[in-house]
Amino acid sequence: MQTKSEIFVEKIIAWYQVNQRKLPWRATKNPYYIWLSEIILQQTRVKQGLRYYQKFIETYPTLQDLANASESEVFRLWQGLGYYNRAKNMLATARYLCEHCEGKFPQTYKELLTLKGIGKYTAAAIASFAFNEQVAVLDGNVYRVLARYFGIYTDIASLQGEKEFRELAQSLVPTQASEYNQAIMEFGALQCTPQKPNCMFCPLQENCFAFAYQEQANLPVKISKLQMKERFFAYIVWHKDDKIAMKKRSEKDIWENLYDFELQEKNGLEELHSISTNEGTFLFHSDIFKHQLTHQRIFIRFFHFEATENSKIPHNLTWHTWEEIQHLPKPIVIVNYLQSLQKTKNL
Ligand code: SF4
Structure with missing residues (x-):
């Protein structure tokens, strides 16, 4: 049958x-x-x-x-x-x-x-x-x-x-x-x-x-996107001499005054597929993480790059050792990511 x-x-x-x-x-x-x-x-x-x-x-x-x-x-x-x-x-x-x-x-x-x-x-x-x-x-x-x-x-x-x-x-x-x-x-x-x-x-x-x-x-069920805003974050994590570049968020947005990395906000999941920059050497990227806030669903992927002598890193970023980063206030999603990174990459 x-x-x-x-x-x-x-x-x-x-x-x-x-x-x-x-x-x-x-x-x-x-x-x-x-x-x-x-x-x-x-x-x-x-x-x-x-x-x-x-x-x-x-x-x-x-x-x-x-x-x-x-x-x-x-x-x-x-x-x-x-x-x-x-x-x-x-x-x-x-x-x-x-x-x-x-x-x-x-x-x-x-x-x-x-x-x-x-x-x-x-x-x-x-x-x-x-x-x-x-x-x-x-x-x-x-x-x-x-x-x-x-x-x-x-x-x-x-x-x-x-x-x-x-x-x-x-x-x-x-x-x-x-x-x-x-x-x-x-x-x-x-x-x-x-x-x-x-x-x-x-x-x-x-x-x-x-x-x-x-x-x-x-059918099908489609929950209105108006109620739940979706955002797509591509973070560029710059590395140089055992340091990582971070910035304090100043914009009137989520996570104000917390530290994150260089952020490129994208329009859809497919744009988190890959990213390119002429400013450094690509090292690796993470999986895509989903982070849920009350009215926002954020999809995040971290792209790691090694900065070179000539890299033009955005001026609002500052370099921090791993030790210093532990003491900076950060959104929980970044805290969790850094912890997992520490385990898998032995940082
Ligand atoms: S497949 Fe679509 S058109 Fe066909 S019976 Fe089911 S609901 Fe109706």
Whole structure:
């Protein structure tokens, strides 16, 4: 007998073969075209994105053509789409690939993730659509379909939610990863929609948790981010001659007057993936820690760098020995981190 998961995969693919919209980026395996479409479609409706996609591939038929373009030309073509950072990162990635990778996209999810402007979703989309890698895509449509069909109430905006859904999504991906990933997203966009899902004519109805318990309106669960602000801290920990650079927080913000390190505040988890500076030598980075305050959830990663003679370290940092640091007032998250560091690195 087939499992609930097997039925899900089989029916989603069968539904897609009949109901999919004909979109030009689905008719290609060219990673450049797929990447272009994915970047354009972030925050943009398919109908509007389609026009831009066509303009871009007509103007820049190859990755090299895009890499040769000037930023102002690309921005002009991008006009009306907003979020210009997308266009900026796109151009930077095209130039990088042409200069360092013979104008070719890497073929694995892991390698794609290292490129500028490519987060988990886009990396999975390119790896699976273009190279059929068995890696799950996870976007709003996928969260919704999985939460409803399997009856999952974990907050999709939480780290735990992301982990749980990612594991489930990954366990479902069949060998036809390319077709299945496109199918589940299309199913969420057309059939299992946020409002008024078409349950009456749904092939998954018989096994769907939300349909059985009439829970469509309550799934997926997303706790408002307005109530809980999320922040993303990249700390740069400078080392020099057995000393570490710290600064006293003076801004009207959390942890006023406590000591921390050079801080770069980022916009999302994916930006804590890596960090670069021309000012020193990278040593190592920590895991990402989650620190919960009453109204803020802070994700923190520490990046350690060795300062050189010529490093321009921000002027508000001062050098302290390990001994001195023990006596400085610090946020608890930094106290804990330094303690763990002391154990693991023998400082
Ligand atoms: S039955 Fe309704 S809620 Fe369940 S998967 Fe189908 S459209 Fe979505």
